[in-house]
Amino acid sequence: MLYEICKYCHLKSAAAETLDSDELKKLERSCFQTQFAKGDLIFKQDALSANVIFIREGLVKIHIKGPEREQIIKINKGPTFLGIPTTFGDIINHYSATAITTVDVCFISNETFQQFIYSNGKFAYEILHDLCKCQLHTYNYCINHLQKQGPGRLADALLYLANEIFNDNNFLLPMTRHELGDLACCSRESVSRLLNEFKKDNIIQLEGKKITILNKELLSQISKRG
């Protein structure tokens, strides 16, 4: 690995920005960069949790196998950490992570990560802050999915993709209708029906996996009303 590659990496997390030169050198020595192709499993639910992973670039879905079906809990977009809760919360992974685009990641040894928590308060605070925000996001996801019905949940999912993942009202859906159902918590058939209703009502433009949100105002209303 190249010398001081971490130091000059432009995809550092807010936490890694707090590290000094010595710490960055240490990071380099216990960090391994690699890539995953679309569809590759990054880590698996029920397996022993291993490393902290930093997503440099790409999209990763976090999904859990429930009693009935697969559930997509969130989509992580690089640059961000991946799997901290499952790495430090238990020995066993409580969820899986799968690449939904080509993904560029760094594996970081737990020991090094933990040492930074111990020795660098700013680093710890950044990680803690991320975890808190993630927790709030999960509560929000939870409430939205539990209390809204089909149209509201799908509207949520579309707005989530447009606003937080692609930052564009026009995007190429990086998943199948089935997976969108896993995200919006409804069946593949309902996704089809609802998407076509949204299309008929000129809320979205739909062409296979190409989606354009035409009437965000109305979509937000559908999301709010449930």
Added chain:
Amino acid sequence: MLYEICKYCHLKSAAAETLDSDELKKLERSCFQTQFAKGDLIFKQDALSANVIFIREGLVKIHIKGPEREQIIKINKGPTFLGIPTTFGDIINHYSATAITTVDVCFISNETFQQFIYSNGKFAYEILHDLCKCQLHTYNYCINHLQKQGPGRLADALLYLANEIFNDNNFLLPMTRHELGDLACCSRESVSRLLNEFKKDNIIQLEGKKITILNKELLSQISKRG
């Protein structure tokens, strides 16, 4: 406030156990102990988030007002911290906390808490560990509620109360049927119907708010099957 009251407090969190004498003195100076009665609102969703709170003793429900109804996300049982995600994740509270028994708490100033994170790696790690476990618990709650139907969700709620809150198969329900519905995510009427079905099948003994789990095995099966 009494001198060195924190130092000799027997209800310290794992995190507070890592504090040295000086830090404990500092904690004392920025810590205020008080009580809440059953039903008292401790902090409110949409209000500015204020302090870190440590529950010394008692039960607190964490609840969110969703688009349709109130949702009880979890029950916090002292000794434990309360509201760290909402205090550090955003300026505004994303959920409310209400005492469901008499509750004895310590308010801790954010600044002091944050200083401990910065200066004491072990403290930071303990908090981080708690947050991770809390996150995993939430994912679990989420999946269970999204994919199971009525009987499974109610079975979950009863097992949760027995195993994690009261550590006893026999307990006095600290809430109304309506609130149990908010926890199990079903209507008041469904809670009534389901509880009485469980009673008829000799899975539980039911007498007003007094509940005894008679057949935990079967209840677990109902929970697993959904």
Added chain:
DNA sequence: TTTTAAATGTACCCTGCATCACATAATTAT
């Protein structure tokens, strides 16, 4: 290209459970 497999769209049926409506019991206030 041809073959196979996976993804998608639509129609229909069926069921879980929310909601309504009302009776009764238990609390709380006066």
Added chain:
DNA sequence: ATAATTATGTGATGCAGGGTACATTTAAAA
């Protein structure tokens, strides 16, 4: 004690949306 409020039980009704079934399109493999 009496009234008023809130909590609880139970039947009847309606409907959202999951599941099934099948047609069709698209993508992957041979």
